[in-house]
Amino acid sequence: xxxxxxxxxxxxxxxxxxxxxxxxxxxxxxxxxxxxxxxxxxxxxxxxxxxxxxxxxxxxxxxxxxxxxxxxxxxxxxxxxxxxxxxxxxxxxxxxxxxxxxxxxxxxxxxxxxxxxxxxxxxxxxxxxxxxxxxxxxxxxxxxxxxxxxxxxxxxxxxxxxxxxxxxxxxxxxxxxxxxxxxxxxxxxxxxxxxxxxxxxxxxxxxxxxxxxxxxxxxxxxxxxxxxxxxxxxxxxxxxxxxxxxxxxxxxxxxxxx
Numbered sequence: 001x002x003x004x005x006x007x008x009x010x011x012x013x014x015x016x017x018x019x020x021x022x023x024x025x026x027x028x029x030x031x032x033x034x035x036x037x038x039x040x041x042x043x044x045x046x047x048x049x050x051x052x053x054x055x056x057x058x059x060x061x062x063x064x065x066x067x068x069x070x071x072x073x074x075x076x077x078x079x080x081x082x083x084x085x086x087x088x089x090x091x092x093x094x095x096x097x098x099x100x101x102x103x104x105x106x107x108x109x110x111x112x113x114x115x116x117x118x119x120x121x122x123x124x125x126x127x128x129x130x131x132x133x134x135x136x137x138x139x140x141x142x143x144x145x146x147x148x149x150x151x152x153x154x155x156x157x158x159x160x161x162x163x164x165x166x167x168x169x170x171x172x173x174x175x176x177x178x179x180x181x182x183x184x185x186x187x188x189x190x191x192x193x194x195x196x197x198x199x200x201x202x203x204x205x206x207x208x209x210x211x212x213x214x215x216x217x218x219x220x221x222x223x224x225x226x227x228x229x230x231x232x233x234x235x236x237x238x239x240x241x242x243x244x245x246x247x248x249x250x251x252x253x254x255x256x257x258x
Contacts, residue, residue, distance in 0.1 A: 006245045008238045011208065011228035014145040015242055018153065018214065018221040025242070029145040032128050033227055036202030037094045038148060038210050039136030041155045041165075044091055046116045046134075047083070047102045048158055054084030057175060064100040068137040069204065073097035080175035089172060091164040093182040094201060096135045103134035110134070124150045139206035145225040148212055152223045156198045156214045165199045186211065188239060197221070201235070211235040217243050218250035 012028040060079045075081070075089075075097045086102050089095035106113040110133075117131040129143040129151075143151070155161045168190045169183045185201040188194050195216040202210035208228035215222055224242060229235040 006241065008226070008241060009229060009231065009234045010226040010238050012145045012225070013227070013238065014149050014223075014225040015246075016149050016223040018156075018223050024222065024246070026145075029225075030128070031227075032142050032144055034139040034204060034207035035136060035141055035143045035148065035227070036204045036207040036210055037096075037099075037136040038143075038151070038200055038202040038212055039131060039134065039141045040090050040094065040099050040202075041151055041161065041200050041212070042117050042120060042131060043099050043102060043134040044087055044161050044164075045155055045158060046113060046120055047087060047106065048160060049116075049120070050106060052083060052105075052107075054082060054087065054160075056083050057081065058083050058086055058101050058105045060097060060101055061104070063104055064097045066096050066100070066135070066137055068133075071096050071137070074180050075101075079178075081172060085172045087160070088164045088167065088170055089182055091161060091200065092167045092170060092184050094185045095182070096137060099135045100133075121147075121151075124154050126150055136202055137204060139204060145227055148225045148227075149223050152198060152212050152214055152225065156223075162198050162214075166196055186213075188213070188236065194243070209235045211239060213239060215243075217246045220246065220250075222246070 012031050014029045015025040057080050060075050062077050086098040090099040103110045103113040121129045126147040129147045132138050132140040166189050171179050171181045173179050186199045198214035200212050208230045211226045213224040226235045226238050
């Protein structure tokens with residue numbers, strides 16, 4: 001028996017028991033909405049599925065510059081870094097130019113890459129999901145909380161994605177020798193109260209602030225999806241509310257059984 005009702009501020013939310021596949025909490029889980037940089041989890045899976053060398057150098061070109069939102073990047077045109085570093089920066093710091101370069105450098109180019117993203121979504125049963133680019137900058141990248149839980153479950157099966165999304169910081173060395181320091185876009189990965197196995201944030205104005213997590217709470221592995229959190233700290237607040245709710249629930253259940 002739950003000790004209290006869970007009141008989350010995100011417009012859509014889902015908490016799943018990862019092992020038992022049971023729904024612990026659900027709110028508007030079938031609403032089709034923009035997903036912003038949560039897209040990059042699919043970008044990473046498609047890039048890794050191709051088994052391209054992570055050590056291969058990739059050059060940032062003008063085609064990787066954001067023409068949708070006009071976001072800036074410290075990866076200047078002409079910068080050269082490994083595919084593995086592009087993947088790490090896209091996942092850990094949500095680096096848009098890094099994600100754009102991954103899709104452009106895919107065999108067959110960006111259109112083939114996006115087709116592979118949508119094909120993978122279909123294979124995962126993400127029937128209400130559509131991708132049009134690998135960054136998430138386009139509001140036409142849409143999904144549901146239920147579909148995104150499937151995405152997180154699949155992405156968690158990739159050791160590289162688990163590692164890169166939970167790095168707290170990383171310094172990349174470009175081919176030129178320049179060093180650039182990046183931090184994780186999710187502050188919770190450094191929080192000792194959390195045991196996080198996968199993390200990804202997202203934000204564009206159309207999507208609000210989004211967050212997905214695979215975490216272990218009260219000895220239970222769970223998948224958390226939080227969408228359209230308009231307050232700057234709302235997604236973090238909701239994640240902490242879920243953790244405290246589950247911990248209190250576990251204490252109550254243990255007390256009831258003793």
